[in-house]
Amino acid sequence: MTPFGALTGRALTTGHGTENDFILVPDPDGELRLDAADVVAACDRHAGLGADGLIRVVRSAALPEGATALAEDPTAEWFMDYRNSDGSVAEMCGNGVRVFVHYLRERGLVELPAGGGVVVGTRAGARRVTFDGERYTVEMGTWAMPGGAEAVAAGYDVVVRVPGLDGPRGGLRVTMPNPHTVVALPDEGELAAAVLTGEPAYEPVPPLGTNLELVVPLGEDEGDGEPVGRVRMRVLERGVGETRSCGTGTCAAALAVRAWAGPGAPDTWRVLVPGGEVTVRVLGETVTLTGPAALTADVTLLG
Numbered sequence: 001m002t003p004f005g006a007l008t009g010r011a012l013t014t015g016h017g018t019e020n021d022f023i024l025v026p027d028p029d030g031e032l033r034l035d036a037a038d039v040v041a042a043c044d045r046h047a048g049l050g051a052d053g054l055i056r057v058v059r060s061a062a063l064p065e066g067a068t069a070l071a072e073d074p075t076a077e078w079f080m081d082y083r084n085s086d087g088s089v090a091e092m093c094g095n096g097v098r099v100f101v102h103y104l105r106e107r108g109l110v111e112l113p114a115g116g117g118v119v120v121g122t123r124a125g126a127r128r129v130t131f132d133g134e135r136y137t138v139e140m141g142t143w144a145m146p147g148g149a150e151a152v153a154a155g156y157d158v159v160v161r162v163p164g165l166d167g168p169r170g171g172l173r174v175t176m177p178n179p180h181t182v183v184a185l186p187d188e189g190e191l192a193a194a195v196l197t198g199e200p201a202y203e204p205v206p207p208l209g210t211n212l213e214l215v216v217p218l219g220e221d222e223g224d225g226e227p228v229g230r231v232r233m234r235v236l237e238r239g240v241g242e243t244r245s246c247g248t249g250t251c252a253a254a255l256a257v258r259a260w261a262g263p264g265a266p267d268t269w270r271v272l273v274p275g276g277e278v279t280v281r282v283l284g285e286t287v288t289l290t291g292p293a294a295l296t297a298d299v300t301l302l303g
């Protein structure tokens with residue numbers, strides 16, 4: 001068997017959203033038997049193609065998880081089958097879904113003119129993505145803070161020790177619906193000092209693991225007639241390591257900083273990540289994520 005298993009010899013495409021990068025694997029009829037080891041090998045940055053994650057492009061009707069998305073919206077023809085670079089499956093990927101829809105559009109698999117929208121299936125359910133001619137906006141669905149109002153009032157519901165930072169820090173859990181823990185730092189010096197190659201310690205230990213966002217709130221600007229919050233973020237992704245962006249993580253970061261700011265805080269947030277910038281809009285119980293998507297290469301893995 002070759003190191004890339006079922007991925008060997010297949011036509012693959014690479015792409016990224018704010019430098020959170022992915023391998024896209026077309027498998028319209030769900031014939032590929034993809035195992036975790038193949039994903040790990042392909043995502044390896046030294047011995048493989050290198051990526052933060054892998055996305056199988058498959059029809060919703062071709063796999064059992066697609067049934068929920070189709071029940072929510074029968075137009076969700078295509079399903080984003082997302083895997084982290086360690087081979088684990090995640091509920092949602094906010095940067096990945098923009099890259100996925102960009103791929104569908106570029107390859108003529110969906111009709112998506114500027115100003116149009118399309119619904120795709122994900123493990124979090126059906127998600128609508130619109131295109132403005134430049135950037136994609138994803139309706140990310142319902143967010144939650146498992147610690148509730150009590151955690152928001154206290155400012156945290158998890159104690160986190162991050163390598164490179166002194167002492168314990170308070171983290172606020174946010175579900176997007178994948179698990180996130182957001183920790184606010186006082187300044188960009190501390191943000192740079194955090195060592196995200198090490199493993200943070202959490203108390204209590206998150207049962208499903210967690211993505212960790214370190215954030216520095218940067219205040220507010222005046223947008224188009226409304227205040228716009230700004231926040232800088234670094235992220236340690238569950239199942240991956242430090243990445244240059246995480247879409248669900250930017251939503252979690254904006255939601256946590258908004259909650260900490262209290263009543264009257266902006267609903268729109270510009271989140272600055274090492275790989276670029278995205279916009280998060282809080283619409284009551286739901287949130288949207290707007291950002292770019294790019295394809296970088298068509299490639300074949302050799303055996």
Ligand SMILES: N[C@@H](CCC[C@H](N)C(=O)O)C(=O)O
Pocket residue numbers: 020084089090091092093094095096178179211237238239240245246247248249
């Ligand atoms: N990069 C993604 C999130 C991918 C999943 C995450 N690592 C997890 O395991 O929850 C994003 O852009 O949201």
